Amino acid sequence: MEPINDYMMKDHRDCDGIFERARDAADAGDWDAAARAAGTFLARIERHIELEEDLLFPAFEESSGTSVGGPTETMRSEHVQMRPLFEQMRAALEAKNARQYGEAAQALHEILMQHNMKEEQMMYPMLDQSLGDDGAQRMVARLRERALPETA
Ligand SMILES: [Fe+2]
Numbered sequence: 001m002e003p004i005n006d007y008m009m010k011d012h013r014d015c016d017g018i019f020e021r022a023r024d025a026a027d028a029g030d031w032d033a034a035a036r037a038a039g040t041f042l043a044r045i046e047r048h049i050e051l052e053e054d055l056l057f058p059a060f061e062e063s064s065g066t067s068v069g070g071p072t073e074t075m076r077s078e079h080v081q082m083r084p085l086f087e088q089m090r091a092a093l094e095a096k097n098a099r100q101y102g103e104a105a106q107a108l109h110e111i112l113m114q115h116n117m118k119e120e121q122m123m124y125p126m127l128d129q130s131l132g133d134d135g136a137q138r139m140v141a142r143l144r145e146r147a148l149p150e151t152a
């Protein structure tokens with residue numbers, strides 16, 4: 001069986017890899033490649049966040065009995081900080097503005113590194129523990145059902 005932590009960590013790594021591809025292409029002025037990779041990245045990360053907010057955070061809140069003032073509140077507010085950066089990245093790609101893309105991508109990168117680490121070290125392991133093997137497996141199956149293909 002695959003724990004929630006492994007599944008979600010892999011999704012973080014996959015998104016990171018696509019993000020790097022987009023940034024490298026934008027830096028090199030290859031806008032077609034940058035737009036393709038960034039489009040995939042944005043779709044994947046937005047789906048990732050959606051699954052956390054729809055499925056994982058509510059399960060965490062239910063099992064831990066915390067919502068207001070708890071860790072999911074922090075995670076949700078960090079997601080809120082990310083959303084305008086997604087829009088800035090999209091706008092920069094459209095304008096073929098490498099500097100603007102680089103700045104928005106860097107700002108996102110800084111939030112994401114910390115954010116993902118907190119999820120991987122605390123939120124996902126606690127979920128695996130509280131849901132138990134069967135519950136975690138059912139949750140991974142639900143996550144998989146809504147996963148986007150590699151190149152969406
Ligand atoms: Fe998250």
Ligand SMILES: [Fe+2]
Pocket residue numbers: 008012048052116119
């Ligand atoms: Fe995450």
